Amino acid sequence: MQIKIGIYGYGNLGKGVENAIRQNQDMKLEAVFTRRDPSALHVLTPGVAVCAASDVEKYIGKLDIIVICGGSATDLPVQTPALAEHFSVIDSFDTHARIPEHFANVDAAAKRGKNVAMISVGWAPGMFSLNRLLAEAILPNGKDYTFWGKGVSQGHSDAVRRIPGVLDARQYTIPVQSAVDAVRAGECPTLSVREKHTRECFVVAEDGADLARIEKEIKEMPNYFADYDTTVHFITAEEMKRDHSGIPHGGSVIRSGKTGAFCENTHVIEYSLKLDSNPEFTASVIVAYARAIHRLAQEGQSGCKTIFDVPPAYLSPKTTEELLHTLL
């Protein structure tokens, strides 16, 4: 019996979820829900219903789980609690400061509906959070560092695009190699924001725009760039399309800690990701956790869960026997 999945929102993340489902034989995409005109939306998987988002309640009882692929700013705070009343759901909510509030709203809704909901699944938050927890529990006498990139930051790219005279922009966050090396060597350095990452911008400017002014506005933009060493490159629209149309990302969570009677031994734990496509990898994590949520729901559990609550075995299609024989 395949797990019947719905996708709610069909942007980059929704498409990634669709592709990830195709790699898992115990799952089946049943329906895609969109706020756009359903008749204009063509999905990749044959035989999948494309429905108006407003029709989702017609699928109550017909789906095991809905993967909600909206944005964290305004979509998910509304969509996830609303859908959790009627379905088991999973989202990738990533506004860190608002996670406790989102958790409480989703938990109440899921308990009312006797469903299982899971929030903030992906790699950051998600696998990075999990690895911080594990490393901190194993090496309590230590310190952890998170490095981002090399990868595209959507938020920073958008900020550059808002500058007058900018037609398009792509911003890469790049970890400072000497800082990464020092942390990997177990040195526990104290690192300023500037010492951890640099920022590189590729900008398509309007004809005749004042490039020096644009570069200055980028480099001095508070919060986004002022605290970093930033490089700005002006390129053509063709170069942008040719060289910067991917959405790569990645990074590392590294913890070093001391053990021994005199804290004489140093250990370094590193979890690193190198991703060609940020949304497709996030989608792959979500789909693995969708399997886990379905199992928790089958056990009769309800309420909101996070990546911290799920026994790892629940992510795998393998049986306990297979896990013992092949993976442990």
Add this chain to the structure above:
Amino acid sequence: MQIKIGIYGYGNLGKGVENAIRQNQDMKLEAVFTRRDPSALHVLTPGVAVCAASDVEKYIGKLDIIVICGGSATDLPVQTPALAEHFSVIDSFDTHARIPEHFANVDAAAKRGKNVAMISVGWAPGMFSLNRLLAEAILPNGKDYTFWGKGVSQGHSDAVRRIPGVLDARQYTIPVQSAVDAVRAGECPTLSVREKHTRECFVVAEDGADLARIEKEIKEMPNYFADYDTTVHFITAEEMKRDHSGIPHGGSVIRSGKTGAFCENTHVIEYSLKLDSNPEFTASVIVAYARAIHRLAQEGQSGCKTIFDVPPAYLSPKTTEELLHTLL
């Protein structure tokens, strides 16, 4: 209320567990059990009872968990089931082929005693197994690689020590950098045993021993060395003591996989460890999981668990609230 822990077996691993407990304020070492003469054993922590292993049943009801620090070959297959009848227990059983059998024996005993037992905890098996499971669930269309070292292999060191004319030996397993680099680049190479690791031996020989014969015996030893490129260095006992008395180890689990409509995107997940002391890091993992077992036992669970069964939150001394606010 601190978690009351007993240590059964006081070698390198047992001492590591003692030191790890001292880093966790919610835990207390109550007793050390030894097969040696208890009056001759001096432990680091003040106020801890040192008892004969045969007296362990006097502690029934007085300990929350016993960490069993015996060897996998002959100790743990007997000790873990025997103790699981009376205590919640944890071990680091690492004979991969016999894990299913050990699991079944321990599970039956723990269920009879209504205790929680956990086997094969550490980093290999342990954190490496966990990361293989997670990466495989996230990227089903992929391949994983495990590299070992640079680190001391006890088994290989022992094998060299058994050669006539050898007084002492230390064997390091070293990953082949070009192979690691190819895997990190997402290339999915097919690698022979020889292409993944080299072996380096430091040997103290008897005066007048035939060094060429010893070197040949090492390099041609089936299973242990014949399939590898091995380097042999003859050194003095003083050099051995000065340069090779540590027990470092580590390694990497790397999985690369493809996503996208046409499998056009590659992702690489890497989990790496660099450990100054193999037994102390193993002990640190065990102590974090001891906390989890105690919680499972408090919930009324029983039977044998593995690292795949434990919700990550159970490893942390932090509350759910704290985890949501600080780690997710």
